[in-house]
Structures are given as C-alpha cells and as structure tokens.
Amino acid sequence: MKYSSLYFQVTQSSEASSHKYRASILQDGNIVVSNDFELRQDLKLSQMLEKIEEKVTKSPEKPENQKDKVELLEEEERDKPHIEFGKMLYSKVFSGQLGEYFNNSVKEVQENGNGLRISLRFGEDVPEISALPWEYLHDDEDFLIRRRNILISRLPAGVKRKNLEPLDSVLRMLVIISGPDDPRISPLNTEKEQEIILEAVDKLQRYQKIKVDFTEDATFENVEGYLNEQDYHIIHFTGHGISIDGKGHLVFENEGQKARFIDNKTLSDLFSERGIRLVVLSSCESAKGSNKKAFGDLASMLSKKGIPAVVAMQYSVLDDVAIKFAYHFYRAIASGKPVDFALKEARLVMKNLENGNGLDFATPVLYLSDCNCVNVENLKPETSEFEIKPTKLSDLLDLPVMNKGFVARKKELRILEKGFRSDVKRAAIIHGFGGMGKTVLATRLAKKMEEYFDGALGMKCTSTIRPEDILNKINSFLMMKGRYELNQIINQQVPFQVKTSLLVNILNQLRFLIILDNFEDCLDEDRKDIENPELKAFIRHLFNNTISNTKFIITTRYDFDPLEGRLPESIGHISLPELHFPQTNWLMNNLTELADLGIQKKKKIYDVIGGHPWTIGQFSKHAAVKGVDDLLLDLSPLKKELIEFTLLEKSFSKLDEGAKKLLLCASIYEEAIAVEALSWIIGNEKDESPAVGEPLNKLLQWGLISKEQEYDKSVYLEHTIVKDFARKKLEKDGLNKKELLIRAARYYENLVSQTGNLWDYLKARDYYFQAGDWESANEVVESTVNSLIHWGYIKLAMDLLNDSINTTSGETKTNAEYNLAIIYYLLGDLNTSLKIYSDILSKYEEMGNKNGIAQTLYQLGMIHQDQGNYKEAVKLYNHSLKINKELGNKNEVAYTLHQFGLIHQQQGNYEEAAKKYTQSIKMKTELGDKCGIAYTLHQLGNVYCIQGNYGEAVKNYDQSMKLNEELGDKNGIAKALHQFGLIHQQQGNYEEAAKKYAQSLKMKKELGDKSGIAITLHQLGMIHEKQGNYEEAMKMYNQSLKIADELGDKNGIAITLHQLGTIHYFQGNYEKASDLYNQSLKMKKEMGDKNGIAQTLHQLGMIHQDRGNYKEAVKMYNQSLKMKEELEDKSGIASTLHQLGVTNEKKGECSSALRNYLISFSIFEQLNSPNKEIVSKSLLRLRSQMGEEEFNAEYEKLVNE
Structure with missing residues (x-):
C-alpha cells in the first residue's frame, strides 16, 4: 500500500486565551487549512485522563462465572473513557473546513487503495496539548490509529523530516535489559524479553544480516562502554521508567545490582550523535509528557537530538504485553516494513491480546522523521572473518544446552562472568541439590560468553574417568581449534606430567571454557575430596598453573575444595538455591501442561513442591497423565521419584x-x-x-x-x-515440633527488640499461631494492629484479628473484637461497628472491666456523633469521661476533649470547639502522643478553614501532615491532602484542588476508607458544579450519597442532598431543588447542624429570589445570616449579604443593595476569595443602574457613617 503524507500541527491560537488553540494542515511548510478550537484543562478532562491511565495500566479481570462475565462486559460497555476522550478530541480538532479537508483526504486515498501517513506536530507553546494521548483519536467509527490505511506518528516542532541513506551492511542492535534486584522496583521478565527479541529477528540472524548484543548488566558505565566500542543502529531498552520531581528517568543498575535512576537529559546525551536510527524504550511511562516543559520526555528529546525513530510508552505497560509488542514489532521490521507500519502491526496485536486490557494499543508513541531509517531490504550479509569458531555452541559440548526457556540465575551468571572477565577467578565450583540446574547454568554461561571465549568444551564425568580421558578429550578439542602441539606428543612415551605441562602452556595462551560436569561421581565417600589420587593431582595441577585466559567450571552436587585451601580467592564457589516464585512462574510458562494455569494455581503448586527445576519438570510430566488437581491430591509418586533422583x-x-x-x-x-x-x-x-x-x-x-x-x-x-x-x-x-515453633517465634521477638521491624514481629506471631499458642499470637497482634492500620495494611489487620477471635476466649477475644470494631469504624462501616461495640460493652460490664467499658462508651459516642446523634454522643462521652478521670487515664481524657470539640464544631460553636481542641493538644503534648496531636491539629485547622482564616488553617494542616509523615499514618496524610484541596477550592484554584483531591482519593481507596472516599467524591462533585459540568457533578454526588447511605452517615447524606438540590437549582428545576433542600434541612435540624442549616436556608432564599418571592427570600437570608454570624462564618456571611444585596437591587432598594455589596466585597477581599469578583460585577451593575453621580454620593455617605 502506498501512503501519502499529511502534516498536522497544533499551536496557540492568536486569540488572547490560554484555552484556545489552532489546528492546521500543512503542505510544503505552508498552512492549507486551519481550525480554531477550545479545550479547557478542567476537572472533567483531568478525570477522563485519570480514568484512561487507571484502565490502561490495569491487568484485565478474569470472570469466575458467566454472571461475573456479563457484569464485567456491562461495566466495560458503560466505562469507556478512551473512546469518550478520543471522540471529544476529534470533534473539537477536526471540525469546520479542516475536518472537511481531512475527511476528503482520507476518502481520496481509500478510493485509490492507498493510505495516509499523518505526522503530528505541536508548538512549544502548547505543552499541555502535546501531553495528551492523541493516539486515542476516534472519528465516531473507530480509533484512527487502528485503521490499516492510516499511520500516525509525532515529530517535535523544528525537527525536519529526513531521507537517510539506506543501510547496506549488517544491522547492529544493542539490547539493554535492566532488572535491578531492588525492593523499590517491581520485577520484570527480562529473560523472556531477551528470547522474544532474538526470536523476532531470527530470520535476519539466519542470513547474517543482524548482530544483536545484550549488555551483561545495565550499569550506565557498561552501556556507555558498548556504545563507545561499536556503532549501533537500534537501541532497545527494557526496564522501568519513572518520574521524579516532574522529570523523567530510566531505571538502570549500579554495581551492587540496585536501582540507579538516570535522568532523561543524561540519556539523550548518551544516545545522540552516534548514528543510532531507532530507539525503543519498552519501559513504563518513558514517553509521558510534562505539562511544564514541552517535550520534556526522553522520546521527544531523542527525536530533537536527531534520532530518526523513537518508540516509547506513554503509560505503564504490563510486562507480558510489552514482550508481545517487542516480538511483533521486530518481526515486522525484520520483514522489511517501515517503522510506522511495523508499529501499526504491533498495535493491532496488542488490541486483540487475550490477556490485554483493550486500551494499551495506544500506549506506544512513535516520534518519526524517516520511516525507512532501518529498512532491511538492501542489507548484505556480514563478511566472515577467518576464525575457527563453531556456529553452534552445542557442537563442542557433550552437555545439554538450553537455547530457550532458561529462567533466573541472573545473579549467578553475573558473578561467574565478572570473575572470569576480570581474571580474578580461574575456576568455579557450581554446587547444589540434584536437579537444581547446575549444568544448565554452566552451558548458559558458555553461550552468554561465546564471543569472549575462543571455544567451550564440556564433558560428563563418571566414577571411572581418568586424567588420560580428560587429556584426550581436550586434545581432540584443540585439534578442532587448529592447535596440534599436544597431539604430537600425546601418544609418545613421555611422562604424563610433561603432557600436562604442555596442555597448561596452551591453555594459558587461549581463551577456552572447560566444563567438567557431574563431578560428584569423582568424589570420595565423604564427598570432601577427589577419590582417584591421579585425577586429584591432575586437576590440582591444571587449577594451580592455568593462571590466565582459560577458565574451568566444575558442576557437582557436593561442594569441595580442589586445591585444599590454597589460592581460595582464585576458585569461586556458587551455591544454587531453589528458584523464587516469580522465576518458577516463568519456568512453568515454558511447560505445556502448566503454562495456561492461573497465577493462584501456580502459586499453590509452588507452595507444595517449591522452586526445584527438575521437580517442576517432573510435575508437568505427571500432570499430563493425571491432571494438575489430581496430582496435587496425591504427590507421593512424585516425591518418591524425587527422593530417589536426589539421593536424599x-x-x-x-x-x-x-x-x-x-x-x-x-x-x-x-x-x-x-x-x-x-x-x-x-x-x-x-x-x-x-x-x-x-x-x-x-x-x-x-x-x-x-x-x-x-x-x-x-x-x-x-x-x-x-x-x-x-x-x-x-x-x-x-x-518436639511445637517447642521448636515457639522457639522460632521467640527468636523473632528477640530480633524485634534490636531492629523494631514490624514484619519480624509478625513472623513471631505466625510461629506462635502454628504452634497453637493463641494467647502469645494475639499479644503480637494487639501490639502491631495500630501500626498496620497506620501503614494502610487494613485487610491484614482484620485477618489477624479474626484469627484471634476464632482461637481465643474471654477477655482476650473481647479485646480482639474491640480492635476489629475500630477498623470497621475507620472504614466508615458504622452499622457493623455499632453492632460489635454494643455486644462487647455488655461483656466488659459482666467482667467488671472499667477500662474496657470506658473505651467502648467512647467509641459508641463517636459512632452516634458521626451519625448526627449529638445528644446521645455527648451522653456517652460524659459517661466515658467520668470513668477515665476516676482511673486517671489522661490519654483517654485528652481524646474525649477532642470529641467534645468536634461536636461544638459540627454545631457551629467554633470558639468553644477551638478551646476544647487546644486543651486536648496540651494534654497530648504532655503525654508525648504525636499521633493524637496530629489528629487534633488537623481538626483545629478545619475550624480556621470554615471561618475563612486560611493562613492559620494551612499552618495547622502542615504541622499535622508533618507528624503523620513521620508516623507513616496514611489515613492522616489522606485527610490533610483533602483539606489542602478544600482551601484551593475555596480560593478558586480548582485545578490544584482537583489534584489534591485525586491524591487523597487514591490513598483512601488503597486504605478502603469508605467514609473518606464519599467526602472526597462530594468535593470533586462541587468542583464539577463550579465549572458547569453538572452531569459529572451529579455522578460524583450520587456515588457519595450511595456510600453515605450504606454507612448510615446522616451528615453525609444531608450535605449531598443539599448539593444535588444546588445542581437542580442551576438547571432551573426549582421544584426538585426545593424538595432536596428541604430533605437536607430536616436532617440537619435533627442533628443540630447549625452550619448546614444556614447554608440550606441561604439556598432556599435564592430559589424564592429567582421566583420573585422577595419577601420570603429576605426572610430565609436573614435566618441564614443570623446563624452565620453566631458561627463567625465569614465566607458564609459575605455570600448571604451579597444575595440580600441582589434582592434589594431587584426591589429597587439601591442604598441597601450598595451597603450589602460593599460589606460583602470587603469580607471576600480579606479572605482573598475569588467571590469578590462576583460582588465587583454586582457593584458595576448597580452603578450603571443608579447613575454615576447618585452611586458616588451614596457610596460617600456609607463610607462616612
């Protein structure tokens, strides 16, 4: 198919607006047609993009049954943010004459059986536009990028298209696979990625048209060394990409195999001006743009540096999907396809992957200035140099070579390779349990280092092997390599030592790798030494005197020292452990009977039989006959086989x-x-x-x-x-097994006293639990549950508490139930929490446990308070407070004072609330209770926020957040982020508010905090409302209302009903609005929520005002104003005064209107509120109505009063 080129660019519009842009189609650098469009970076767009990112980076769910499948399909049908975004973007950009021109261009190439190659350019003045995922453009029929006759790529502004000279010699490719062994970085299947790339370019390799190098490690220095030694046409990076402080980085490795973050500027300098034609970044977020700086990502930086083709990921990508992408992309390149067409084929495969998520086809982004930059049609085979090297490693090894399916052992390979390359090690003993993969590791090293060694020789050793057998084998090998010196004397009657010395002399000159496999058969009965004295002397002579070039590997089930303590630094000893589960999972994926099993089933197999490679292989063979589930039920035949095989x-x-x-x-x-x-x-x-x-x-x-x-x-x-x-x-x-389990538990308890490590403490709990020592296990749970909650491990805490409840009795069980009820309360499940507390209160009363009674009364008070039953809450708090004072429990007294403050706050008694909070903070400071101080500082900040004193509010929130970060209290951090969002919202900074709310919502979802989720969803709804996105606002409110209803949260229900009323008010549906306001007002009166009552009265006044019922409107406003003045709610007072002014103005009471407007404006100005602009417009309107002379006279009169 022939493709015509279409150049498309977006720049800032000439209109003085940050939301206006101009889209143009160019021909020969000149604009042919343009379209001005508006695109606001509002909350709706922000949430649409967040939903896309959430779905595109999410593993697809697998329904367990037909019902789940139907529900999943229905949900997918409803929730398609990528389609919604693509259609919205297309409709805005491709409208008017530009849309018509574009559609005609597409139609014309279709009629001729051709295609369209679209190049997207973005001006440097529109970074927020270039950062959008344009790959989701959707014309109401399909995504443009999924059509075979449309190819889409990007090109930074100022970069010219190229037409490079075609390649005529071997294509050189460097593959960098970075998989640091670092807990901060999730593991990647790097070994499989390597095999996929090799398979993808197999056709070119067979004809010697491509040379692929894999860096042995991904240190920056090593990669730089490869680039300095050799010119490469293709660079492929597999690993992770992350953003730090808004700047992109790729995750490389350091010498200790830990993560090292290399910034994009350093990387673009590393890869530029080297003749590189294609860079593929198969890493998470490596193509993600920055709104602060256009093309701040690595892909566009490399394009600007002159690299003609760069493929990178604009979202995190699942490892399996990235591997499939690499395979199909390189296969298409190897078939002679242009880069953009090869990417098209890879995208279509990603779209149709069974384990894909349906969105990741748009994740790869292509920056392209020459589509034929790596075209392979004219490549010539690499000329052969004169060397006696076999084309296949296995020709020289009498050992099995695993060309495919090799997993893990990366660390061991690294140690061996580093030791041999540096000449520090002259030999290595690879030892371990039978079937652990010792031979495979040795031959894998030979394959990995075949460019380094001049050849490799492997031989299996038996109990009867003699030094002469090894010498003869090596001689045959040397003759294959063109070295005949040893052969000339091997059959002569000369001392064996002379032959050995000559061999050593040759081996010191040449780089060979000699593998002696299954050497355990040559050891004595105690497995400490070589049994045959002649063989022992021969091996010792080889190892002692081969000091350079040639290296040796011995594989054996049993470790031993061939030099008996001499030169220990020259002999490496590599112990092979079992594979860990991720590596075992990869191994299972190479076995037909196990590859298609779900991850949980594979984990079950691993838990039963471990990560022993031979056992995994045998399990697969048995499963082919019996089936996996039946085999798991009876493993005795397999275990018998294994014990026999391993000589256990x-x-x-x-x-x-x-x-x-x-x-x-x-x-x-x-x-x-x-x-x-x-x-x-x-x-x-x-x-x-x-x-x-x-x-x-x-x-x-x-x-x-x-x-x-x-x-x-x-x-x-x-x-x-x-x-x-x-x-x-x-x-x-x-x-005694039980005694040993208890002893193991005590080891970890002792360890915790030194380290303070939470996870070590929980290991102690697990061993106590296995031993049936339920009381000791529960003691650990009681000591750790608060830490688990603070760190966000809610489910784990609940599981541990349920275990305690099911295994203990009496007071221990009741205490566990009490802690479980606390978690339900924190999650917002007030009904469940109330039920548990009511049950355990009677238990504590029967026991006469005053502490338990006081604490439970306090918790019951909190629930009634949250449900708006303030009277009952105060009663319960006073009962609790009395007991705690009798017991001298200062900490509990401090927390009760906090709750009294909260009730005063909710009822609008802010001065009294602040007093209680201050008293609580003072007591907590004396007690050194940082967690409690943070909690109360936050609430004190809320009081200041309500009163419009944002400076003091931020001060308290900052102190609270700092303490929460020190404590690792995610719940407290989430609440502080929410409040920061609220302040931004009240100051009219909606974009920043939405960011804070999104951060808070994400943390609350991770914590399972239903109540907190409802509150933040409500606030996001308010931002949508302010921005006029009423449909989105109602979605948020209804989600919030549903959660509040489930939790029995009267306060949350009342607030959300009020906001839904406001939406209907703005839409002119006054009847519905009045109904919702009155429902909200009734609930607020029942709760005694003065602040909420004042707000709803204000809104009812607005409805009466709009309907012309001015008398009723003024009545409502005055009731609202009176309550706000009692509450010292400055912002609320200003809002109601403004509305009174509007009513005065409509009634012709201009003097009263002016008075109310001026007071309102003054308060809003003090608060730095954006609402002052609204009042300013009202003053201008009134001035026009009154006339300048009358307005000024009345203004002077009011000012001088």
Whole structure:
C-alpha cells in the first residue's frame, strides 16, 4: 500500500486565551487549512485522563462465572473513557473546513487503495496539548490509529523530516535489559524479553544480516562502554521508567545490582550523535509528557537530538504485553516494513491480546522523521572473518544446552562472568541439590560468553574417568581449534606430567571454557575430596598453573575444595538455591501442561513442591497423565521419584548427629534465615545459641541447604523437598515440633527488640499461631494492629484479628473484637461497628472491666456523633469521661476533649470547639502522643478553614501532615491532602484542588476508607458544579450519597442532598431543588447542624429570589445570616449579604443593595476569595443602574457613617 503524507500541527491560537488553540494542515511548510478550537484543562478532562491511565495500566479481570462475565462486559460497555476522550478530541480538532479537508483526504486515498501517513506536530507553546494521548483519536467509527490505511506518528516542532541513506551492511542492535534486584522496583521478565527479541529477528540472524548484543548488566558505565566500542543502529531498552520531581528517568543498575535512576537529559546525551536510527524504550511511562516543559520526555528529546525513530510508552505497560509488542514489532521490521507500519502491526496485536486490557494499543508513541531509517531490504550479509569458531555452541559440548526457556540465575551468571572477565577467578565450583540446574547454568554461561571465549568444551564425568580421558578429550578439542602441539606428543612415551605441562602452556595462551560436569561421581565417600589420587593431582595441577585466559567450571552436587585451601580467592564457589516464585512462574510458562494455569494455581503448586527445576519438570510430566488437581491430591509418586533422583535418603544417612539435628530443627523455618537463627533453633535453656559452623558446612557441602547473599549478609534456606523430608523425620527423632515453633517465634521477638521491624514481629506471631499458642499470637497482634492500620495494611489487620477471635476466649477475644470494631469504624462501616461495640460493652460490664467499658462508651459516642446523634454522643462521652478521670487515664481524657470539640464544631460553636481542641493538644503534648496531636491539629485547622482564616488553617494542616509523615499514618496524610484541596477550592484554584483531591482519593481507596472516599467524591462533585459540568457533578454526588447511605452517615447524606438540590437549582428545576433542600434541612435540624442549616436556608432564599418571592427570600437570608454570624462564618456571611444585596437591587432598594455589596466585597477581599469578583460585577451593575453621580454620593455617605 502506498501512503501519502499529511502534516498536522497544533499551536496557540492568536486569540488572547490560554484555552484556545489552532489546528492546521500543512503542505510544503505552508498552512492549507486551519481550525480554531477550545479545550479547557478542567476537572472533567483531568478525570477522563485519570480514568484512561487507571484502565490502561490495569491487568484485565478474569470472570469466575458467566454472571461475573456479563457484569464485567456491562461495566466495560458503560466505562469507556478512551473512546469518550478520543471522540471529544476529534470533534473539537477536526471540525469546520479542516475536518472537511481531512475527511476528503482520507476518502481520496481509500478510493485509490492507498493510505495516509499523518505526522503530528505541536508548538512549544502548547505543552499541555502535546501531553495528551492523541493516539486515542476516534472519528465516531473507530480509533484512527487502528485503521490499516492510516499511520500516525509525532515529530517535535523544528525537527525536519529526513531521507537517510539506506543501510547496506549488517544491522547492529544493542539490547539493554535492566532488572535491578531492588525492593523499590517491581520485577520484570527480562529473560523472556531477551528470547522474544532474538526470536523476532531470527530470520535476519539466519542470513547474517543482524548482530544483536545484550549488555551483561545495565550499569550506565557498561552501556556507555558498548556504545563507545561499536556503532549501533537500534537501541532497545527494557526496564522501568519513572518520574521524579516532574522529570523523567530510566531505571538502570549500579554495581551492587540496585536501582540507579538516570535522568532523561543524561540519556539523550548518551544516545545522540552516534548514528543510532531507532530507539525503543519498552519501559513504563518513558514517553509521558510534562505539562511544564514541552517535550520534556526522553522520546521527544531523542527525536530533537536527531534520532530518526523513537518508540516509547506513554503509560505503564504490563510486562507480558510489552514482550508481545517487542516480538511483533521486530518481526515486522525484520520483514522489511517501515517503522510506522511495523508499529501499526504491533498495535493491532496488542488490541486483540487475550490477556490485554483493550486500551494499551495506544500506549506506544512513535516520534518519526524517516520511516525507512532501518529498512532491511538492501542489507548484505556480514563478511566472515577467518576464525575457527563453531556456529553452534552445542557442537563442542557433550552437555545439554538450553537455547530457550532458561529462567533466573541472573545473579549467578553475573558473578561467574565478572570473575572470569576480570581474571580474578580461574575456576568455579557450581554446587547444589540434584536437579537444581547446575549444568544448565554452566552451558548458559558458555553461550552468554561465546564471543569472549575462543571455544567451550564440556564433558560428563563418571566414577571411572581418568586424567588420560580428560587429556584426550581436550586434545581432540584443540585439534578442532587448529592447535596440534599436544597431539604430537600425546601418544609418545613421555611422562604424563610433561603432557600436562604442555596442555597448561596452551591453555594459558587461549581463551577456552572447560566444563567438567557431574563431578560428584569423582568424589570420595565423604564427598570432601577427589577419590582417584591421579585425577586429584591432575586437576590440582591444571587449577594451580592455568593462571590466565582459560577458565574451568566444575558442576557437582557436593561442594569441595580442589586445591585444599590454597589460592581460595582464585576458585569461586556458587551455591544454587531453589528458584523464587516469580522465576518458577516463568519456568512453568515454558511447560505445556502448566503454562495456561492461573497465577493462584501456580502459586499453590509452588507452595507444595517449591522452586526445584527438575521437580517442576517432573510435575508437568505427571500432570499430563493425571491432571494438575489430581496430582496435587496425591504427590507421593512424585516425591518418591524425587527422593530417589536426589539421593536424599543416602545424603541424610551420611550426616553426623550434629548436622542431622540442625537439618531437622531448621526445617521449622519457612523463610531464609541468618546463621543466628540456625544457632538459636538448636539451643536450649542451658546454651541458647550453640555454634553451628561445622554442621552447617556439612549441610552446605552435601547440598541439603543453600546459601544466598541478601544485601550485605548471608542467609540459608532448606530446599522445599528437603524441608518436607526433614519435617516428617522430626518427631520420629524425638524432637518436639511445637517447642521448636515457639522457639522460632521467640527468636523473632528477640530480633524485634534490636531492629523494631514490624514484619519480624509478625513472623513471631505466625510461629506462635502454628504452634497453637493463641494467647502469645494475639499479644503480637494487639501490639502491631495500630501500626498496620497506620501503614494502610487494613485487610491484614482484620485477618489477624479474626484469627484471634476464632482461637481465643474471654477477655482476650473481647479485646480482639474491640480492635476489629475500630477498623470497621475507620472504614466508615458504622452499622457493623455499632453492632460489635454494643455486644462487647455488655461483656466488659459482666467482667467488671472499667477500662474496657470506658473505651467502648467512647467509641459508641463517636459512632452516634458521626451519625448526627449529638445528644446521645455527648451522653456517652460524659459517661466515658467520668470513668477515665476516676482511673486517671489522661490519654483517654485528652481524646474525649477532642470529641467534645468536634461536636461544638459540627454545631457551629467554633470558639468553644477551638478551646476544647487546644486543651486536648496540651494534654497530648504532655503525654508525648504525636499521633493524637496530629489528629487534633488537623481538626483545629478545619475550624480556621470554615471561618475563612486560611493562613492559620494551612499552618495547622502542615504541622499535622508533618507528624503523620513521620508516623507513616496514611489515613492522616489522606485527610490533610483533602483539606489542602478544600482551601484551593475555596480560593478558586480548582485545578490544584482537583489534584489534591485525586491524591487523597487514591490513598483512601488503597486504605478502603469508605467514609473518606464519599467526602472526597462530594468535593470533586462541587468542583464539577463550579465549572458547569453538572452531569459529572451529579455522578460524583450520587456515588457519595450511595456510600453515605450504606454507612448510615446522616451528615453525609444531608450535605449531598443539599448539593444535588444546588445542581437542580442551576438547571432551573426549582421544584426538585426545593424538595432536596428541604430533605437536607430536616436532617440537619435533627442533628443540630447549625452550619448546614444556614447554608440550606441561604439556598432556599435564592430559589424564592429567582421566583420573585422577595419577601420570603429576605426572610430565609436573614435566618441564614443570623446563624452565620453566631458561627463567625465569614465566607458564609459575605455570600448571604451579597444575595440580600441582589434582592434589594431587584426591589429597587439601591442604598441597601450598595451597603450589602460593599460589606460583602470587603469580607471576600480579606479572605482573598475569588467571590469578590462576583460582588465587583454586582457593584458595576448597580452603578450603571443608579447613575454615576447618585452611586458616588451614596457610596460617600456609607463610607462616612
């Protein structure tokens, strides 16, 4: 298909408005047709984009049944923000003459069987427009980008299109895969990505038209080294991209394999002026634009630096989807397709992926100045250099080479490669349990370093192998490499030592990798040394004297030292542990019987059999016959096979009593542990932590326990099959499992006293729970539940408390129920909380537990207060306060004072509220209660905010938020963000308000805070209302009302009914508005909510005013004004005075109107409120009506009163 070019640009409109833009179509650099359009960056657009980002980065849900499937489809049908956005953008931009011209262009190429290549350009004066996801443009029929006859790319302003010379030699590609071992960064399936890329370019590789290099690590220095040594045409980065302080960064690695964040400016300098033609950034958010600086993202920066094609992701992308994208994109490139057409094919695949989310087809963004920059049609094969290197590694190895499906062991590969490349290590012993993948690791290293080594030789070793056998094998290998020196003397009658010395001399000259596999068969009965003396001497001579170039690897089930302590720094010892679950999951994906299982089923298999590669493979074979579920029910045949294969019984029988005891006792631990934990578990009252060095070394040597490096310390872990074996033997050997579990729990409790680590404390709880020591388990839960709530681990806290409730009795159980009720209260489920508290109050009364009674009365008071039952709340608080004073519980007294303050605030008694809050803060400060201080500072800020004293409000919120951040209290942080949003809203800064509300809402959703969610949804509705988006406002209010109704939150219901009334008022539906206002007013009177009553009376006055019922309007306004003056609500007073002025003006009472307008304006000006502009317009209108002379005279009169 032939494609015609169409150049499209967007710039700022000549009109003096920040919301007006001009779209133009250009030909030969000249504007052919234009269209001015308006696009406001309001809350509606902001939420539309947030919804797109939320859906595009979300894994698709898999319905469990037909009903769920129908509901999911219905929800998807209703909620399509990407379509809504695409249609909105298209209708605004492609309207008028420009739309007509565009449609004619599309129609013309269609009739001729051709296509249209659209290049989008954005002026540097419209960064907010360039940051939009234009890839979602939708013409009411389909997304433009999904049509085969339309290709869309971007190009920064000022960058000219290119027509580079076609490539005629080998295409060179550098792949950077960054997967740091860092808890801050989520893991990526980097190994699979590597295989996919190789498979995608396989066709070009077969014809030697492409050369692909993979960096062995993703350190900045290593990548820079590759670029300095070789010119590359394609750079592919796989990893993470993040934004820090509004600036883009890619996540590279440092020497310790932790994350290193490289900023976009540094990266654009790194890749520019090197002849690179295509950069692909397969990373999250690597193409995301910044509204503050046009083209501040890496993709456009690289395009500006002269790279003709850059593909990057404008949203986070799921790892599986990114892999599929890479495969289909490079396959299309390899087939000779232009870059934009190759991207089109990859997009269509992403759209139709079964595990896709239906939105990610628009995630890749293409910046393009030459679509044929990497066209492969004219490529010639790379000329061969004279070298005796095989085309296939397996030709030289008598060992299996895994070309596909290799997973994990990245760390071990890195250690081996670094040791060999640096010449620090001359040999390595890879040891571990049978079936752990030692041979695979060795041959994988050979494959990975085949460009470094001149060749690799691998041989399996048996118990009968002699030095002569190894020498002959190496000689045959040397002859294949064109070296015949050894062959000339190998059959001569010369001492064997002479032959060995000659071999060493040759090996020191050439870079070979020699692998001696299955070497355990050559060890003695104790697995400590080589059994055959001649073989031992031969290996020792090789290792002692081959000091450079050639390297050796020995794979063995049992670790040993071939040099018996000499040159320990020259021999590496690599212990292979089990695979962790993410790597095991990748392994399962390579096995037909397991690949299609859900993640939970795979996790279940992993929990039962662990991450032992051979076992996973055997499980898959058995599952092919019996089925996965049936096999899980009866694993005995598989376990028997495994024990036989790994020689587990035999290995155990060879251990001395000390090693056996350590193996059995250590099987209690579920996780990898430090040596101190091993020492503790075999201890007793007489000797708490005996030395374990000798038995531990024996277990390591026999491969029954693995050693891993976890940051700066060594940790040890029994393989799952060994653990299972040991646990069965445990009690048979007279060891008490329950005592060991309790001892493990106490180890972690001791550890917590040093580290203060919450998760270590919860490990102690788990071991107590497994031991059936419910009381001790609950003690840990009671000590940690508040921390869990503060850190946002609500579900975990509830699960632990429910466990305590189900396993304990008496006061312990009641205390757990009390804590569970607190969580339900925090989540806004007042009804459930009320039910639990009412039940446990009677239990505490029966026990005579005064503390429990006082605390429960207090909590019941809070619920009644939140439901608007202030009278009942005060009664309960006073009862609680009396008991706490008797008991001397100062902390509880401080919190009760806070609640009294809150009731005064809700009833509009702000001065009294501030007094109570101040008293509460004073007591909490004396007690050092930072959490309580933060809580009350926040509420004091609310009082100032209501009174319009924003400076004091912000001061208190800042102090509260600082304390909450120190404490890690997410709930407190979310509330503070909400209040900051409220202040911005009241000052008319709606965009900033919406940002704060969105941050608060996100945190509240993570916490499951229903009540908080309802409040923030309500405020977002108010912003929509202010911006005239009434339909969106009603959506928000109705969502908020639904939650408030579910929670029995009378206050929330009343407030939202009021706002819904306001929407109907603005729409002129006065009957409906009056009905809603009166419903709200009734509830507010029942609750004694003076502030709410005043607001609703004001609104009812406005309805009477609009209907011409001025007398009734003034009556309502005066009632409202009186209450606001009592409450010292400055902003409310100003609003009602303004409306009284409007009524005065309409009645012809110009002097009264002027008085009310002037007072209103003065108050709004003091508050720095945007409402002063509204009053200013009313004054101008009144001035026009009165005439300038009369207006000025009356103004002077009022001023001089």
